[in-house]
Structures are given as structure tokens and as C-alpha cells.
Amino acid sequence: MEKAQLVFIPAPARGHLVSALEAAKLLLTRCHQLSITVLILSHSSISSKVHNYVESRRASSSTISNRLQFIDLPEDETESSSFSSFFERQKLHVKEAVLKITQSESSVDSPQLAGFVVDMFCTTMIDVANEFGVPSYFFFTSGAAFLGFMLYVQKIHDEEKFDPTEFKDSNSELPVPSLVSPFPARVMPSAMLSKVWLPRLLYNARRFGEAKGIIVNTFLELESHAIEYFKMPPVYPIGPILDVASDGRSTHQEIMQWLDDHPPSSVVFLCFGSMGSFGEDQVKEIAYALEHGGHRFLWSLRQTPSSVGLLKSPSDYEDPQQVLPEGFLDRMGGIGKVIGWAPQVAVLAHPAIGGFVSHCGWNSILESIWFGVPIATWPMYAEQQFNAFQMVTELGLAVEIKMDYRNDSGIL
Numbered sequence: 001m002e003k004a005q006l007v008f009i010p011a012p013a014r015g016h017l018v019s020a021l022e023a024a025k026l027l028l029t030r031c032h033q034l035s036i037t038v039l040i041l042s043h044s045s046i047s048s049k050v051h052n053y054v055e056s057r058r059a060s061s062s063t064i065s066n067r068l069q070f071i072d073l074p075e076d077e078t079e080s081s082s083f084s085s086f087f088e089r090q091k092l093h094v095k096e097a098v099l100k101i102t103q104s105e106s107s108v109d110s111p112q113l114a115g116f117v118v119d120m121f122c123t124t125m126i127d128v129a130n131e132f133g134v135p136s137y138f139f140f141t142s143g144a145a146f147l148g149f150m151l152y153v154q155k156i157h158d159e160e161k162f163d164p165t166e167f168k169d170s171n172s173e174l175p176v177p178s179l180v181s182p183f184p185a186r187v188m189p190s191a192m193l194s195k196v197w198l199p200r201l202l203y204n205a206r207r208f209g210e211a212k213g214i215i216v217n218t219f220l221e222l223e224s225h226a227i228e229y230f231k232m233p234p235v236y237p238i239g240p241i242l243d244v245a246s247d248g249r250s251t252h253q254e255i256m257q258w259l260d261d262h263p264p265s266s267v268v269f270l271c272f273g274s275m276g277s278f279g280e281d282q283v284k285e286i287a288y289a290l291e292h293g294g295h296r297f298l299w300s301l302r303q304t305p306s307s308v309g310l311l312k313s314p315s316d317y318e319d320p321q322q323v324l325p326e327g328f329l330d331r332m333g334g335i336g337k338v339i340g341w342a343p344q345v346a347v348l349a350h351p352a353i354g355g356f357v358s359h360c361g362w363n364s365i366l367e368s369i370w371f372g373v374p375i376a377t378w379p380m381y382a383e384q385q386f387n388a389f390q391m392v393t394e395l396g397l398a399v400e401i402k403m404d405y406r407n408d409s410g411i412l
């Protein structure tokens with residue numbers, strides 16, 4: 001087999017990068033004739049957590065394989081909350097970077113460009129792949145049932161003039177083919193209920209059909225009904241793709257030692273993903289609930305960004321006491337701990353953890369299943385209401401706090 005080169009274009013968000021980079025590594029270990037170049041898209045509002053994650057992966061990439069390389073694209077500083085215009089602007093940079101790669105394919109021995117692997121949000125990059133005459137695969141960082149849902153909504157929108165935004169406060173149910181259970185319209189993703197965002201979702205779903213295949217971070221045993229539903233393009237369930245190597249001890253020793261002091265399965269972990277945060281009133285209410293509940297807890301509490309913008313994410317409080325009820329931390333000292341960004345996989349892997357209050361991001365769901373920690377669902381943004389429904393009703397793998405909660409911080 002000739003040497004081949006794939007270009008990966010992940011979306012620059014934690015929940016998308018982790019599985020894309022791990023999938024790239026997996027492919028390299030399976031196929032020794034393959035090289036992968038990962039293009040890192042960059043925007044000035046991307047959080048340091050994302051940069052740090054990429055840096056740590058870049059630093060360890062040479063130990064994984066010299067067939068994995070990263071190229072940083074120029075930073076975009078345009079103030080805009082629109083993903084679509086960001087990705088459109090990035091096309092030129094992607095084209096220039098790929099041109100350089102193809103120009104270096106000088107000898108017969110160099111790997112030849114064989115295709116693009118493009119994040120589910122960057123579907124517009126298929127145009128660039130077409131210019132180079134190579135096929136595109138999409139990398140879908142959520143579940144197969146949700147992929148099926150997107151394709152279903154796009155189909156009935158285009159063929160039957162179905163308008164999901166009319167279902168905002170509806171009690172209707174939809175017969176979604178990638179689900180066994182009827183799907184309540186009230187747990188549709190917020191973006192699908194928004195006249196502003198819906199066109200972009202439909203655009204992405206239409207473009208999925210142009211791909212040579214869709215790689216999904218899922219596995220047959222979890223989503224057999226959904227996976228068997230797909231015909232064309234082919235769907236490859238290559239998951240669960242997780243980055244579970246860290247034991248958290250080198251970076252978050254204090255948290256891990258705190259967990260060491262608690263009995264097995266006794267601590268509830270609360271964590272709401274890379275974008276999850278609550279307003280101050282709600283933080284206080286959660287604190288009262290935890291105090292009255294009396295159970296041990298580890299709570300990842302993060303501060304809402306001061307403005308809404310593309311990829312702006314919460315930060316850690318300098319002093320969480322400023323938003324918590326007076327004396328809360330002192331009273332909870334023995335049974336509860338409030339932290340900022342959590343070493344989530346290490347926490348879920350710890351024997352002291354017995355339950356997970358989660359926003360139901362797909363990576364968090366896969367990590368909870370991997371470590372056998374049951375979820376109580378508290379979806380907030382993106383497709384998390386769909387995921388919560390899937391976990392509670394469709395699969396019976398989680399209990400419901402809410403399935404239709406939506407945050408009010410402006411993130412869709």
C-alpha cells in the first residue's frame with residue numbers, strides 16, 4: 001500500500017478536539033502507511049484550556065508517532081458570534097496549508113494526500129477537499145442517534161416544509177427513525193428551535209450526505225438501533241474514543257487526595273462541561289440543595305463569561321466563596337469540595353465517586369459509561385437535551401433531574 005496522508009480539521013473546542021485527536025492516534029496505530037496532519041483553527045476568544053490541551057497533545061505527539069503533525073492556522077480576531085462565518089474565513093488558511101503539504105509531496109516515497117477528516121461543524125471544508133480532488137469524511141463528535149435526528153429533521157424540513165422552531169413549547173412527539181422511543185419535541189436542541197441557528201444546522205446536515213463516510217464517536221453495543229438505521233453515506237462507529245490516560249495526580253493532587261479520604265461510591269460529582277456555568281442565584285440554590293442533601297460531593301463550579309461570543313467559555317472563580325452562601329465552604333468542609341476546572345476522567349475513575357450530575361455532553365456520557373458511574377441528567381446547551389433523553393428514556397442508563405432544562409447564558 002502506498003503511503004497516504006490525511007488532513008484532520010477538528011473544531012477548536014474541547015469537546016470536539018479530544019476525540020478527534022484520539023481518533024487520529026488510533027488510525028496511526030492501525031495503519032503504518034498513514035500520516036496525519038492536524039490543522040488547528042484558532043480564534044482570539046478560544047480559552048487557554050483549549051490551547052493547553054493542544055499543546056500537551058503536540059508535546060506528546062512525537063512519542064506517539066512521527067507520522068502525526070500539527071499545523072497552527074493564523075489566529076482569527078474577528079468579533080463575531082457566528083460559527084459559520086468563522087469557518088468560512090478559515091477556508092483560505094486551510095487551502096494554503098494543504099497546498100504546502102501537497103507541494104512537499106515531491107518524491108514517490110512521500111505520503112500522498114488521500115482525504116480530509118472534517119469536524120461535524122466544519123462541513124464547509126468539503127469545498128476545499130473537492131478543490132484538491134480528495135474525498136471528505138466527517139467526524140461526528142456526538143452520538144449516532146443525534147446524527148440520525150439531524151438528518152431526519154433536515155429531510156422533513158426540505159421535503160415536507162417541517163419547521164422545528166414551531167415546536168418550541170410543544171408537547172408533541174416525533175417519530176425519529178434513529179430512536180426506538182417517540183421523541184418529545186421539548187427536548188430538541190435550542191439551536192434547532194432558533195430561527196437564527198436552524199439554517200446552519202440544516203446546511204451541515206445537507207452536507208453530511210456529500211461525505212464519503214461519517215466517523216462517529218460511538219459503539220454498536222450502545223447505539224445499535226441508530227447505527228443500523230444508516231445506509232448512505234456509510235457510518236463508522238469507531239468509539240468510544242476517550243482520552244483516559246491521566247490519573248490526575250500530577251496536575252490535581254489536592255483533589256485526588258481529597259477523594260482518597262472518602263469511602264467507595266460515596267461522592268457525587270457535579271460537572272457541566274467546558275461551557276457550563278450558572279448565574280449567582282442558581283449557584284446559591286445548588287449550594288443549599290447540596291447542603292440539605294447531606295451527601296458527599298465534589299462540585300466543579302465555574303464563572304459565566306462576562307460577554308457572549310464565539311467560543312467564550314467559563315473561567316475558574318478566584319474565590320468561589322464570593323458566590324456561595326455565607327459560611328458554606330466551612331460548613332461543608334468534611335463532606336464537600338468546590339473546585340474549578342476538574343480533572344474529569346481522573347475523578348470519574350476514582351473509586352470514591354458514586355454518581356455524576358452531568359450536563360450530558362457526549363464525551364462526558366462516554367466517560368461515565370467507561371468508568372461505570374451513573375449519571376443524573378442536567379442538560380444545558382447544544383444537543384444535551386437530546387442526549388439526556390437518550391440516556392434516560394431510550395437507553396435507561398441515567399436518571400432524570402431534568403431533560404428539557406436550557407441555560408440562559410446565551411450559549412446555544
Ligand SMILES: O=c1ccn([C@@H]2O[C@H](COP(=O)(O)OP(=O)(O)O[C@H]3O[C@H](CO)[C@@H](O)[C@H](O)[C@H]3O)[C@@H](O)[C@H]2O)c(=O)[nH]1
Pocket residue numbers: 014015016018141142271272273274275276300340341342343344345360361362363364365367381382383384
Ligand atoms: O471541568 C471539566 C469539564 C470538562 N472536562 C472534559 O471536557 C470534555 C467535555 O466534553 P463534553 O462532555 O462532550 O462537553 P462539552 O465540552 O460541552 O462538549 C461539546 O461537544 C460535545 C461533543 O460534540 C457535545 O456533546 C456537547 O453537547 C458540546 O457542548 C470531557 O472530555 C471532560 O472530561 C474536564 O476535564 N473538566
